[in-house]
Amino acid sequence: MDNIMLLILGMATVTYVPRLAPFFLIGSNKLPKKVGAFLKCIPVAAIGALIIPGVFNAVPDEPLAVVCGMGFAALIGIWRGGIIIPVIGSVATTYLVLLLLA
Amino acid sequence: MVNNDVKDALKGGFPIFIGYVPPAIAFGILAKSCDITLLESFLFSAVVFAGASQFIALNLLMTGMGPGGIILTTLLVNFRHFLMSAYLSTQIREMAKRYIFLIAFGVTDEVFSVLSFSKRKLTKAFVFILQLSAYSGWVSGTIAGYVLGGFLPEILTKSMGIALYSLLLAILLPELKTSAKAVCLVIASGILNTILIKLDLLPDGWNIIVCILVIAFAGSFFISPEPKALKQKKQGEKMHG
Incomplete structure (x- = not known):
């Protein structure tokens, strides 16, 4: 058991415990209305911060490729919905733009 | 199934x-x-x-x-x-x-x-x-x-x-298409995150935590989310009233 193995174990523990604890803390308790409303807003708040500003550097130093790729995902997403086609399409679009720019 | x-x-x-x-x-x-x-x-x-x-x-x-x-x-x-x-x-x-x-x-x-x-x-x-x-x-x-x-x-x-x-x-798109509140919260969260990253005051990983806490709190405070059925019921009442 060397240092790296200990490190992996420690990192795994401090990653896993915060992921697990809420399931016990909240469990099947009835939540106050205010807390429920707060929890309901977590996904939108989290995804907003996960996308912005990271997306602007999704393909480092290639803003045009990002705009085209995300633009494709947005158009297909608005028009038809779904996940697979917007995602694969955005990768393909970005790939084509990078090819053309290269 | x-x-x-x-x-x-x-x-x-x-x-x-x-x-x-x-x-x-x-x-x-x-x-x-x-x-x-x-x-x-x-x-x-x-x-x-x-x-x-x-x-x-x-x-x-x-x-x-x-x-x-x-x-x-x-x-x-x-x-x-x-x-x-x-x-x-x-x-x-x-x-x-x-x-x-x-x-x-x-x-x-x-x-x-x-x-x-x-x-x-x-x-x-x-x-x-x-x-x-x-x-x-x-x-x-x-x-x-x-x-x-x-x-x-x-x-x-x-x-x-x-x-x-x-x-x-x-x-996110289906939610954004139907809810102006979701659009506001997503943009607000993104702007707050951008500002926090620029300021560079917090340890790694805490910018997003602050964003989630602040924006979800604001969201729960200003416009309380309602289950769809309740919303429709209220709209129905409005139309009749």
């Missing part, structure tokens, strides 16, 4: 897989260059299973930081998942207690995002297959990167960098 679980899970899981492979390959390559063994690299991804914090750990390791400091940093970086699990725990209440140990292990940003906007019932088959797609992408990518190096063409790797963002956008 089981077939639908599998189909729906793969629909969400495949994009996560695509999105995880390039950074996982990069992690494998970086780990090798840091003189980490293949087994240790595998264990990093298979046991810790937390993207950004694994890169940060390698960087800190190279600066000579001891395990204590790296573990503390990891706790801070990954603490956002506490909030994500808090939300998820309200969505899968009826699931048996023994499954939450496995489900909690697989709560990553992207798995959380797909689960929280999924319109379907979160059955255990659906959740597990979704998480397994993410997990297999991360672990297999790590090994591939370590053993094969940068085997994918550079342009392809670069383009795959967009996958996680277009995935998040695709998940």
Whole structure:
């Protein structure tokens, strides 16, 4: 058991415990209305911060490729919905733009 | 029914897989260059299973930081998942207690995002297959990167960098189309995050935690979300009144 193995174990523990604890803390308790409303807003708040500003550097130093790729995902997403086609399409679009720019 | 679980899970899981492979390959390559063994690299991804914090750990390791400091940093970086699990725990209440140990292990940003906007019932088959797609992408990518190096063409790797963002956008769009409140909260959260990153005051991983806390609090305070049925009922009353 060397240092790296200990490190992996420690990192795994401090990653896993915060992921697990809420399931016990909240469990099947009835939540106050205010807390429920707060929890309901977590996904939108989290995804907003996960996308912005990271997306602007999704393909480092290639803003045009990002705009085209995300633009494709947005158009297909608005028009038809779904996940697979917007995602694969955005990768393909970005790939084509990078090819053309290269 | 089981077939639908599998189909729906793969629909969400495949994009996560695509999105995880390039950074996982990069992690494998970086780990090798840091003189980490293949087994240790595998264990990093298979046991810790937390993207950004694994890169940060390698960087800190190279600066000579001891395990204590790296573990503390990891706790801070990954603490956002506490909030994500808090939300998820309200969505899968009826699931048996023994499954939450496995489900909690697989709560990553992207798995959380797909689960929280999924319109379907979160059955255990659906959740597990979704998480397994993410997990297999991360672990297999790590090994591939370590053993094969940068085997994918550079342009392809670069383009795959967009996958996680277009995935998040695709998940979000149906909500954005129907809710002005969601649009406001997403933009507000993004702006706040941009400002916090520019200010650079908080430790790694805490900008997003502040964003979630502030924006979700604001969201719950200004406009209380109502179940759809209640909303429709109220609208009906308005029309009659």
